[in-house]
């Protein structure tokens with residue numbers, strides 16, 4: 001009935017009489033701390049209970065460790081036992097691995113378990129896992145009791161260099177990905193690079209696509225480091241350096257004003273095309289894989305506009321290939337499909353997509369503080385066709 005009523009309602013408000021101004025009686029605001037501290041420590045996961053992570057005044061409350069089935073098989077009991085041996089009252093909750101756990105159903109199930117185990121206002125929810133568990137825990141922590149403390153123990157490369165390093169918390173609606181969520185800080189983001197060695201290679205490289213994006217947009221030195229160490233990627237020293245360097249490059253972008261073009265456009269490098277390709281692949285491509293394709297096409301666009309040279313374009317393809325990432329649009333996705341899909345990108349303005357574009361490795365085009373470039377559709381199509389011809 002309700003749906004029928006909504007369907008019958010006119011789409012736009014009918015303009016009839018002039019609108020009256022409503023006068024404000026009073027107003028209030030209340031600032032809340034939005035601060036996340038990041039810790040990178042080798043071997044942290046094995047002995048986490050020995051560190052001063054849980055504040056003293058919260059030490060007697062019931063705490064929860066949310067993890068997924070795969071991460072649980074490697075580290076669930078290690079972390080649980082470490083906390084319990086230190087005397088904490090902590091319970092483990094395990095959800096199935098994979099994107100399907102970022103759902104309302106899983107949210108409800110976990111919330112029920114937590115409520116029936118008597119959470120209180122001092123309860124801390126730890127997420128032990130990749131982006132899926134971080135995001136699910138983020139939505140739970142931000143909503144149960146209107147907000148309990150959240151801490152991430154970040155275990156995937158995507159999480160250590162991207163997903164955990166944000167206030168954006170989201171689960172999926174039946175209508176689409178990441179549609180239900182909030183901005184809520186984890187008080188601590190705890191990163192142990194050692195755990196990355198148990199990730200599948202595909203997931204490891206998928207996260208490193210974000211590191212590649214930061215190198216290409218912000219640092220030639222980091223680009224050279226990634227190039228030189230691609231064959232040594234299972235070495236924990238290399239992993240730790242990649243994680244530390246990526247965080248150092250990302251944090252200034254997270255700190256500033258979100259309305260600032262630099263902070264908005266740089267992290268989104270390659271993402272307009274990437275989101276379209278990721279969606280059109282029916283999520284067969286992982287996010288980082290789609291970003292790799294997206295940044296290669298962005299470099300082609302930049303060269304077509306005369307902003308960068310062929311060497312900069314080749315640098316994109318070469319580095320992504322060294323980390324086993326796809327660099328060209330999958331054959332079954334047409335140029336026109338991507339062009340049509342880009343219409344729904346959040347940086348689509350005044351009839352055109354807007355993108356950050358490189359002028360060199362580690363340097364983006366900008367004029368004063370403007371980093372976004374409007375891209376004509378024929379240039380976008382041409383860039384995709386060139387990219388496809390490199391398959």
Ligand SMILES: NC(=O)c1ccc[n+]([C@@H]2O[C@H](COP(=O)([O-])OP(=O)(O)OC[C@H]3O[C@@H](n4cnc5c(N)ncnc54)[C@H](O)[C@@H]3O)[C@@H](O)[C@H]2O)c1
Pocket residue numbers: 068069070071074097098099102129130131132133135155156157158159162163164165166168169170178195196197198199200203206287
């Ligand atoms: N700003 C943000 O909030 C943000 C940014 C990027 C991605 N994301 C979200 O993150 C999710 C993707 O993150 P992800 O790639 O980490 O996915 P994920 O959490 O599903 O982890 C990938 C796989 O690796 C396994 N895994 C994780 N750590 C492991 C380890 N140390 N050893 C062995 N296996 C391990 C997981 O069980 C899973 O099977 C998506 O839902 C995406 O929307 C959010």
